[in-house]
Amino acid sequence: MRRQTDTIPYEKSPGNRHIATAVAALILSAAMFASAYIMARFPSVVAPVVQTDVTMTKADRVLVVSPHPDDESIACSGLIQHALKAGAQVRVLWMTAGDHNIVGPPLFWRTVAVTPAQFRDIGHKRMQEAMVAAHVLGLSSNDLIFLGYPDGGLSDIFMNIWTSKPYRSGLTNATSVPYVESAVAGQPQTAMNLLTDLEQVMTSFRPTIVAYPNLIDDHPDHRATELFVTAALADLHLSPQRLEYVVHVTGWPRPLRYAPFVDAYAPPAARVLGLRQEVVHLTPQEVDIKTSAIKAHASELLPIATLVAFARRTEVFLAPADLNDRTDAVRTAQFFFPVNRVGDEDRPVIQTFSVTDGAGGLQLSLEMGRVLNRLEEMELFLFPVPAGGGFDSAPKLHVIYRGGGATAEVSDLEHPTAKPVTTTVSHDGTTISLTFDNALTGARLQGFFLRIEKGPGRVDLTRSRMVWIGIAPAVS
Incomplete structure (x- = not known):
């Protein structure tokens, strides 16, 4: 029998009970509303994460493409170790020498880089660190490829430097690759040359697996590396397994x-966008080796002592978005814009985006949050990829559209002195549709790169990331 106590339970007054009930109801209603909004706006955020394990055999050829010395150790140490244990061939290719390192030298080498020669010296030292890290992971010098293009300049090069005039680094003052360690030393720093260099490596190595950055990475060099790799694979009609990694995302990883x-774990944006995850599981010994490889990049560890936070018992890679002209229009728009801004209804952001490739040409349809007025402009950068390859010499279109107009101005970034032409624009409420005939884009495209930005005027469009959109083969 339960023993009674002398404690008298506290009984709320009717008024307090009503207030507590009302507060609980408000909290429950707010939670239900928030859940409904998230599910409507981002249906994939509550979907279970699809994860599979990365497997390799001795027949595989693994190419790791790293924007800077240290990204290969941070993101792919486990992948490299597993590949070598499976007997696979591995190559690591660095896009830059990492010479845009301003904070590290005063702390590590106790000198402040000021002159171009000093910044080039930083590049030499960071490549030496990368070689040490690679040897820790079990790679030989023959497995390492340095290109040495400008650190901090890859995005500008992809967007603007396809012509014969090379890119000049603001730090090294070089217009050609200045490093003797580079496989392409002396190469003029243009997008055409960088793409050619990358394609030559892929053609000779014929990778079955390629690891490279994902588009949600915040670093411009990382996003540009993703664009160059995507362009090279499309140009060469190669279809390896693609493993995309992330290094730079605000507030990630935790702890x-x-x-x-x-x-x-994958960054939150990857979950919201529903990207499938590929996982490499590391043993304690493999984690220790990864930690040692990261620490070999000593000049990066002092200013950023948290790089070892990536040394965990798993490495997570993301499968590519694989957007194409048949992808859901809302999902495509989510990939274009930062996730935390897609639901911003007060701005004329793009809410849906769709593509139609037909006899009349390529048509892009954008549903805006509101109608653009005549004082507002929108810019599009459209780089088509011909079905037969030759992306480097294909047109790089810059489009300026003014709100309410029936046409948009189109110029080719490869021929800046040529007179702009116009393309047709139609309107249906807040939906804007731009049509580009084959004379502008070229016939038979396999896809295109696209970026959308705000232009002059009082429009507050969120700048998009440049993304690849494939054109699916026609269904017979």
């Missing part, structure tokens, strides 16, 4: 410290 017994 932001050395946690070798914790699983890595």
Whole structure:
């Protein structure tokens, strides 16, 4: 029998009970509303994460493309170790020498880089660190390829430097690759040359797996590396397994410290966008080797002592978005814009985006949050990829559209002195449709790169990331 106590339970007054009930109801209603909004706006955010394990055999050829010395150790140490243990061939290719390192030298080498020669010296030292890290992972010098293009300049090069005039680095003052360690030393720094260099490596190595940055990475060099790799694979009609990694995302990873017994996880944006995850599981010994490889990049560890936070018992890679002209229009728009801005209804952001490739040409349809007025402009950068390859010499279109207009001005970035032409624009409420005939884009495209930005005027469009949109083969 339960023993009674002398404690008298506290009984709320009717008024307090009503207030508590009302507060609970408000909290429950707010939670239900928030859940409904998230599910409507981002249906994939609550979907279970699809994860598979990365597997390799001795027949595989793994190419790791790293924007800077240290990205290969941070993101792919486990992948490299597993590939070597499976007997696969591995190559690591660095796009830059990492010479845009301003904070590290005063702390590590106790000198401040000021002159171009000093910044080039930083590049030499960071490539030496990368070689040490690669040897820690079990790679030989023959497995390493340095290109040495400008650190901090890859995005500008992809967007603007396809012509014969090379890019000049603001730090090294070089217009050609200045490093003797580079496989292409002396190469003029243009997008055409960089793409050719990357394609030559892929043609000779014929990778079955390629690891490179994902488009949600915040670093411009990382996003540009993703564009160059995508362009090269499309040009060469190669279809390896693609493993995309992320290094730079604000507030990620957590905890932001050395946690070798914790699983890595994908950034929140990857979950919202529903990207499938590929996982490499590391043993404690493999985590220790990864930690040593990261620490070999000593000049980066002092200013950024949290790089070892990536040394965890798993490495997470993302499968590519694989957007094409048949992809859901809302999902495509989510890939274009930062996730936290898609639902901003007060701005004329793009809410849906769709593509039609027909006999009349390529048509892009954008549903805006509101109608653009005549004082507002929108810019599009459209780089078509011919079905037969030759992306480097294909047109790079810059489009300026003014709100309410029936046409948009189109110029080719490769021929800036040529007179702009016009393309047709139609309107249906807040939907804007631009049509580009084959004379502008070229016949038989396999896809195109596209970026959308605000232009002059009082429009507050969120700048999009440049993304690849494939054109699916016609269904017979």
